[in-house]
Amino acid sequence: MSATTIISVGELRVEFVSQATGCGLSELTAYSGPYPGGAAAISLDQAARMGAQTKIFGGIGEDGFGCALVERLAESGVDTSGLALHGDKATGVAFVSEFDDASRSRIVHVNNTAAEWAGTVVPALPSTDLLLHVSGASLVNARLRALILTVCDEVLARGGRISCDLDVGPELMAAPKAVEALHKVMALSSILFFGFRDLALLYPGKSEEDAVAALRSSGADIVARKCGADGAVVLHGDARYDFAGHDADNIDPSGAGESFCGTFLAMFTQGHSVEMAARYANAAGALAAAKRGPMEGNSSLEELDALLSGQQMERMRA
Numbered sequence: 001m002s003a004t005t006i007i008s009v010g011e012l013r014v015e016f017v018s019q020a021t022g023c024g025l026s027e028l029t030a031y032s033g034p035y036p037g038g039a040a041a042i043s044l045d046q047a048a049r050m051g052a053q054t055k056i057f058g059g060i061g062e063d064g065f066g067c068a069l070v071e072r073l074a075e076s077g078v079d080t081s082g083l084a085l086h087g088d089k090a091t092g093v094a095f096v097s098e099f100d101d102a103s104r105s106r107i108v109h110v111n112n113t114a115a116e117w118a119g120t121v122v123p124a125l126p127s128t129d130l131l132l133h134v135s136g137a138s139l140v141n142a143r144l145r146a147l148i149l150t151v152c153d154e155v156l157a158r159g160g161r162i163s164c165d166l167d168v169g170p171e172l173m174a175a176p177k178a179v180e181a182l183h184k185v186m187a188l189s190s191i192l193f194f195g196f197r198d199l200a201l202l203y204p205g206k207s208e209e210d211a212v213a214a215l216r217s218s219g220a221d222i223v224a225r226k227c228g229a230d231g232a233v234v235l236h237g238d239a240r241y242d243f244a245g246h247d248a249d250n251i252d253p254s255g256a257g258e259s260f261c262g263t264f265l266a267m268f269t270q271g272h273s274v275e276m277a278a279r280y281a282n283a284a285g286a287l288a289a290a291k292r293g294p295m296e297g298n299s300s301l302e303e304l305d306a307l308l309s310g311q312q313m314e315r316m317r318a
Contacts, residue, residue: 004129004269005053007155009148010040010138011115012058012083013092013108014065015294017252024105025097034065035293036072037094038115039135039167042255046262046284046298048077052269055079055126057151059117065091066114072295079126084119091115096254104254108171116143122154130160131269133261134185136167136198139178149181152188163191165261166198173201183218191268192220193261195228222274224264226257226285234278241275246286246307255294260285263304283307 016033023029036045044054056078060066062085069091073080092115094108110116132155139145152162164185172178186192192215196208203211216223216235225233231245263284267277283304288297 003053004131005055005126006044006047006131006133006265006269007055007057007125008040008044008133008135009057009118009121009144009151010038010135011092011110011141011144012038012041012056012060012069013094013110013113013115014068015094015096015254017254017292018095018097021098021100023097024099025095025107031095032292034068034093035296036069037255037294038092039137039165039258040133041069041073042258042295042298043133043135043165043262043265044078045073045076045295046259046288047266048073049298049300050263050266050280051301052266053128055082057082057118057121057124059084059086059089059114059119061085061089061091061114062087063091065093076298082119082121082124084114084117086114086117089114089117098252110141116141118144118147121147121151125151125154125158130155130158131265132160132162133265134162134164134189135258136165136172136182137169139181139185140171140175142177145178145181149184152185156188161191162189163193163261163265164189165193165257166195166202167257168198168201186215186218186220189218189220191222191224191265192218193224193226193257193264195226195257224260224278224281226260228253228256228285229289232260232278232282232285234274236274239274241278243279243282246283248286249290251290252292252294252297253289255297256285256288258294259288259298262298279308280304
């Protein structure tokens, strides 16, 4: 069997991040950027850094922002030949500001930009074994949603697999067709990633235990809960793996969840156990939050080895 290629279809954009917390994007303040971003891009950038074979599909403008995205992804080893370049549309962009409680205010421009025009995907799919990674955030836009559902069917028809990071937000919950599409993708997925906010929004009124049970009833083999600074919990059949958080700076957690997903999928598709894939994913999420910018904290296998080795030494000294 050929090596697995992790693919993703989604909105590519650059982000500008407020250097001050609490401004709510309504006050005059300094911003840093443009940072390459978008859920699909962050996850695949990290997967490629971990040695996985990857290919991304999306749309970018023929401008400086688009150039920044392509250069960053290509530098990390992502196959960018599936990106559609548009001379008449600008690259997607987002502005982000954080509050002291880690909540965020965002203004995202995807509609009517190059980000919603991913081009022709199915004929350009690799001929290898495929794993399609879907972010719930990418299902909000109607054009991307329709394309992602088409690619889901094609990947499964070829004997491939699907993973889904629920990534539920207010924008998705306000779009009934997006919620419907997310549930469909969940039912098709063998791997699900989620956070506590996802459960609260998808299963309002349910206890955490009941919400997780409802999530597992979708049929996924692996269910991974990203707990941010508190670590992670991964369920695989009857097995449960709990991982404590790492002692790392928490400067910008915006891309930490996607880095977790990218690491897990890279390790898993390269033959590592679920437990090991989750251990490294948990470490990657911690490193990702230690730098400003959604994918600036993405890491290499060597960096994760160093973090995990240091943690093991500390335990031996305790």
